[in-house]
Amino acid sequence: MNTKAKERSQIKVITGNAAAAIGAKLARPDVVAAYPITPQTEVIEQISSFHASGEMDCELITVEGENSAMNAVMAASLAGGRVFTASSSWGLVFMYDAILATAGARAPVVMVNVNRETPGIIAVSSGQQDMISTRDSGWIFLIAENCQEVLDLVLQAYRLAEDYDIQVPVMVHYDGFYLSYLSEVVDVPFQEDVDQFLSVLKDQPQRTTLKPGKKLGCGSHGILGGYLELRHKHVTAMERSKAKFDQIDKEYEEIFGRSYGGQIEKYKMDDADVVLVGSGSMCGTIKSVIDEKREQGIKIGLLKMRMYRPFPSEKMIAALKGKKAIGVVDRSLNFGFKGGPIYTELKSFESKLEGAKLVSFIDGIANTDITKENVGKMIDMTGDLANGKDVQEVTWVSYPEAQGGI
Amino acid sequence: MSEVRFHGRGGQGVVTTSKILANAFARTGQFGASFPMFGFERRGAPVTAFGRFSDKPVREKTQIYYPDVLVVLDPSQQNSDAVFQGLLPDGMMLLNSSEKEVDVSHENLKKLGVVDANKIALEEIGLPIPNTVIAGAFAKLTGLLDIEPVANALEDYFEGSKLEGNIVCAKRGFEEVALYEF
Amino acid sequence: MTEKKKAKLTPVLDYLKHEDPFAKGVAFCPGCGLELLLRFIPQVMGNDIVITGTPSCSAPVLLGQNNQSWHKLSYFGTLMTGAAANATGLARYYKKAGIDNTVVCFNGDGTAADIGFGNLSGAAERNEPFIYICYDNEGYMNTGVQKSGTTPYGATTTTTPFGAASKGKNLRRMNLALKMAMHKIPYAATATLSDLGDLAKKLLKAKEMKEKGFCFLHVFAPCPTGWGAAPDNTIEICRRAVKTNYFPLWEAENGKIRMTKTIKKPKPVKTYTELMKKFKFMDEEDHKILQDDVDYEYCILGGLSVLEAECQLPLPADE
Ligand SMILES: Cc1ncc(C[n+]2csc(CCOP(=O)(O)OP(=O)(O)O)c2C)c(N)n1
Numbered sequence: 001m002n003t004k005a006k007e008r009s010q011i012k013v014i015t016g017n018a019a020a021a022i023g024a025k026l027a028r029p030d031v032v033a034a035y036p037i038t039p040q041t042e043v044i045e046q047i048s049s050f051h052a053s054g055e056m057d058c059e060l061i062t063v064e065g066e067n068s069a070m071n072a073v074m075a076a077s078l079a080g081g082r083v084f085t086a087s088s089s090w091g092l093v094f095m096y097d098a099i100l101a102t103a104g105a106r107a108p109v110v111m112v113n114v115n116r117e118t119p120g121i122i123a124v125s126s127g128q129q130d131m132i133s134t135r136d137s138g139w140i141f142l143i144a145e146n147c148q149e150v151l152d153l154v155l156q157a158y159r160l161a162e163d164y165d166i167q168v169p170v171m172v173h174y175d176g177f178y179l180s181y182l183s184e185v186v187d188v189p190f191q192e193d194v195d196q197f198l199s200v201l202k203d204q205p206q207r208t209t210l211k212p213g214k215k216l217g218c219g220s221h222g223i224l225g226g227y228l229e230l231r232h233k234h235v236t237a238m239e240r241s242k243a244k245f246d247q248i249d250k251e252y253e254e255i256f257g258r259s260y261g262g263q264i265e266k267y268k269m270d271d272a273d274v275v276l277v278g279s280g281s282m283c284g285t286i287k288s289v290i291d292e293k294r295e296q297g298i299k300i301g302l303l304k305m306r307m308y309r310p311f312p313s314e315k316m317i318a319a320l321k322g323k324k325a326i327g328v329v330d331r332s333l334n335f336g337f338k339g340g341p342i343y344t345e346l347k348s349f350e351s352k353l354e355g356a357k358l359v360s361f362i363d364g365i366a367n368t369d370i371t372k373e374n375v376g377k378m379i380d381m382t383g384d385l386a387n388g389k390d391v392q393e394v395t396w397v398s399y400p401e402a403q404g405g406i
Numbered sequence: 407m408s409e410v411r412f413h414g415r416g417g418q419g420v421v422t423t424s425k426i427l428a429n430a431f432a433r434t435g436q437f438g439a440s441f442p443m444f445g446f447e448r449r450g451a452p453v454t455a456f457g458r459f460s461d462k463p464v465r466e467k468t469q470i471y472y473p474d475v476l477v478v479l480d481p482s483q484q485n486s487d488a489v490f491q492g493l494l495p496d497g498m499m500l501l502n503s504s505e506k507e508v509d510v511s512h513e514n515l516k517k518l519g520v521v522d523a524n525k526i527a528l529e530e531i532g533l534p535i536p537n538t539v540i541a542g543a544f545a546k547l548t549g550l551l552d553i554e555p556v557a558n559a560l561e562d563y564f565e566g567s568k569l570e571g572n573i574v575c576a577k578r579g580f581e582e583v584a585l586y587e588f
Numbered sequence: 589m590t591e592k593k594k595a596k597l598t599p600v601l602d603y604l605k606h607e608d609p610f611a612k613g614v615a616f617c618p619g620c621g622l623e624l625l626l627r628f629i630p631q632v633m634g635n636d637i638v639i640t641g642t643p644s645c646s647a648p649v650l651l652g653q654n655n656q657s658w659h660k661l662s663y664f665g666t667l668m669t670g671a672a673a674n675a676t677g678l679a680r681y682y683k684k685a686g687i688d689n690t691v692v693c694f695n696g697d698g699t700a701a702d703i704g705f706g707n708l709s710g711a712a713e714r715n716e717p718f719i720y721i722c723y724d725n726e727g728y729m730n731t732g733v734q735k736s737g738t739t740p741y742g743a744t745t746t747t748t749p750f751g752a753a754s755k756g757k758n759l760r761r762m763n764l765a766l767k768m769a770m771h772k773i774p775y776a777a778t779a780t781l782s783d784l785g786d787l788a789k790k791l792l793k794a795k796e797m798k799e800k801g802f803c804f805l806h807v808f809a810p811c812p813t814g815w816g817a818a819p820d821n822t823i824e825i826c827r828r829a830v831k832t833n834y835f836p837l838w839e840a841e842n843g844k845i846r847m848t849k850t851i852k853k854p855k856p857v858k859t860y861t862e863l864m865k866k867f868k869f870m871d872e873e874d875h876k877i878l879q880d881d882v883d884y885e886y887c888i889l890g891g892l893s894v895l896e897a898e899c900q901l902p903l904p905a906d907e
């Protein structure tokens with residue numbers, strides 16, 4: 001992260017959930033609809049209290065279930081409103097049909113998803129499986145590392161989703177428990193700065209909206225004319241969103257003094273032989289282990305994925321090609337494939353990585369903690385691979401019982 | 407960086423203690439991060455929280471396995487193995503206890519602070535919630551920060567007469583904690 | 589205990605024919621109404637029920653945690669979104685396989701009245717052969733006290749908090765039990781913990797009536813933690829809910845309503861609300877709105893039960 005000296009700031013110690021709620025408040029949405037679920041609940045509780053105190057002037061819909069939340073904000077968005085919702089795990093997947101429809105309608109919805117596991121109905125632990133389960137929905141996915149980034153990404157998400165050239169819904173993901181409940185120092189932006197940052201959206205052409213008397217229908221696409229064109233336009237808009245996101249990140253720095261590198265953040269990558277690829281809160285831990293390892297003379301760096309959909313292929317290839325070995329850390333599973341989801345996707349670019357070797361690490365799922373020891377282990381194994389040793393393709397770092405590379 | 411693990415029970419304000427301290431560190435221009443261990447929350451269930459305090463931004467997002475400081479709000483856990491697990495050499499412990507002579511021992515324990523936080527809290531806010539007394543005592547025991555930022559931090563968690571009472575709690579914790587060195 | 593009290597209690601004890609399958613100290617808050625109900629059900633209906641439960645306050649105990657369980661019943665952990673459909677699947681298979689069964693689909697108001705109402709209504713319409721019990725603590729307690737469709741007017745929750753622009757929930761609660769009775773299912777009833785004999789009778793009746801199809805029980809179960817009430821006031825709260833007609837006790841066979849307890853001189857609803865902090869921001873005007881709502885619902889119920897005597901509803905022919 002780059003930070004510029006600023007004349008003024010508003011330092012608060014708040015949780016990731018509070019950061020998301022404050023981000024939403026600062027964006028001045030017209031309609032918010034949400035349903036509580038651990039570990040997201042605090043987001044809607046905070047918004048409810050902003051609403052009750054009059055600090056937030058929005059239509060607040062305390063729906064009877066998440067499916068209604070997504071349907072309500074999708075429609076409000078198509079009618080022309082700025083909207084927000086938040087969910088997690090079972091709640092997110094209970095929105096699934098509406099998530100697909102929202103993307104299909106190109107409604108610029110912004111939401112946060114607080115990552116949580118989904119194997120059992122009360123699996124209350126961190127993990128990105130919910131993100132993977134909704135990956136192919138046509139949304140833009142962004143991932144935050146810390147509470148500050150949660151807040152910053154919510155604001156950036158509005159710029160991206162509502163950009164006239166993009167108009168694709170954006171989901172900001174952050175790790176349940178590790179970030180949702182983490183209280184840490186956050187520099188809360190001032191309202192007038194946020195207003196300025198978002199004002200660009202008002203200066204662009206008006207997007208098509210459903211208004212009374214406009215003789216315009218929506219939601220009926222998908223048969224005959226225009227369907228294929230629509231699909232293709234969606235895909236190209238997602239492609240465009242990559243560069244747009246980089247640009248928004250830069251503009252953000254001009255106003256707020258912080259930028260993160262856009263689609264990916266590179267940490268000590270330039271001279272690194274060995275690289276870990278990660279996303280979310282684990283990256284903070286990885287950075288601190290990298291600093292320790294560097295003191296021992298190990299040339300290791302981190303590539304943090306901030307954008308997961310669209311996949312930042314070009315940036316990743318440019319940053320990773322020519323490295324000796326790359327360890328990809330996944331906080332989720334790719335059922336039917338041996339390696340984790342991000343690993344599997346990166347593997348498809350292997351031929352472009354100029355000989356860099358890849359290994360997959362699975363950790364931080366099913367109630368396990370990505371500890372500093374575990375990160376050290378991953379770095380050592382990736383280092384071994386770089387040095388020509390035989391390393392199994394997939395390692396479940398917290399589960400030594402897993403044998404033979406699965 | 408100092409890594410602190412908090413042990414207590416639901417209803418004692420364990421998580422709030424760790425938040426108040428993170429907040430207090432931020433007020434001195436330093437950095438603090440705290441988060442609870444998760445599980446089903448119920449009044450009376452054991453609760454663990456983690457705090458990292460440093461003059462540099464805190465990046466680690468993992469539980470604490472090797473604490474420098476233990477803060478025990480629930481005296482019944484004072485000698486449990488789970489509490490002492492991983493305590494680093496020259497470790498410190500802050501204990502909420504009404505006992506005149508407490509019996510805690512561990513090879514790595516260098517400094518111990520004991521305060522009857524429930525009693526002080528009862529006297530000042532009328533409730534046996536020890537968290538703010540403990541936050542004040544933490545400042546004294548560790549010497550990592552002064553009482554002022556701790557007292558100031560309370561304004562983000564309490565209002566009105568509760569705020570005033572809790573400020574007194576924190577100050578009394580700072581004054582009245584008994585310190586022992588081993 | 590005085591002889592009189594004992595004599596009064598004995599009939600209830602007579603209903604407790606089976607052992608309490610739950611461990612002694614379980615993870616509910618002190619004074620939790622849900623705990624009482626959950627222990628009561630298998631003691632009356634038998635330990636051979638198959639019980640389903642959702643993520644909710646019942647989950648830590650009913651569903652256990654990973655491989656530890658707090659009771660000896662057969663249980664099935666369902667999603668909030670599909671509880672009644674899960675129970676349908678169980679009951680239909682048992683029927684097909686000729687297995688004797690009592691499937692109890694046990695849910696909070698969050699599942700029953702809100703997120704899972706669609707499939708509850710569907711199961712009722714199809715007259716599925718199981719018993720649905722909703723324990724109503726008037727909110728989502730497990731996630732930290734948010735409002736639900738049964739949260740009453742004036743109550744504060746974390747999603748209907750007090751603030752400069754809000755005094756608590758500003759809408760009246762829905763009447764879930766009446767809605768279910770209107771599905772004209774074989775049996776629907778309300779019950780609560782101050783009237784255990786009545787509750788026991790209704791549980792047994794449901795067990796019998798489920799041979800004819802879908803049975804629904806709505807049990808008012810106070811939550812001291814979420815309502816801001818003293819843990820030792822749980823039963824008193826139930827008693828006053830009944831005595832003020834805030835929660836009238838009735839049953840309906842095939843949609844025909846009959847009061848099972850009538851209150852001669854109902855007390856003002858204020859004598860009920862004063863026991864809980866969740867109502868503390870209500871002024872006289874708010875109390876009037878709540879009182880009017882209570883009177884209105886009671887009037888409808890009364891009207892329906894009178895009508896029952898007058899119209900002869902055609903009953904579905906027995907198989
Ligand atoms: C689809 C889905 N959304 C949200 C949740 C989160 N959640 C868990 S328990 C709960 C509240 C349940 O309320 P209720 O059924 O009334 O039971 P109570 O907690 O009051 O016992 C919620 C919303 C969930 N488990 N699944």
Ligand code: SF4
Pocket residue numbers: 615616617618619620621622623645725729730810811812813814
């Ligand atoms: S929160 Fe309420 S319903 Fe849940 S266990 Fe506690 S008292 Fe019972």
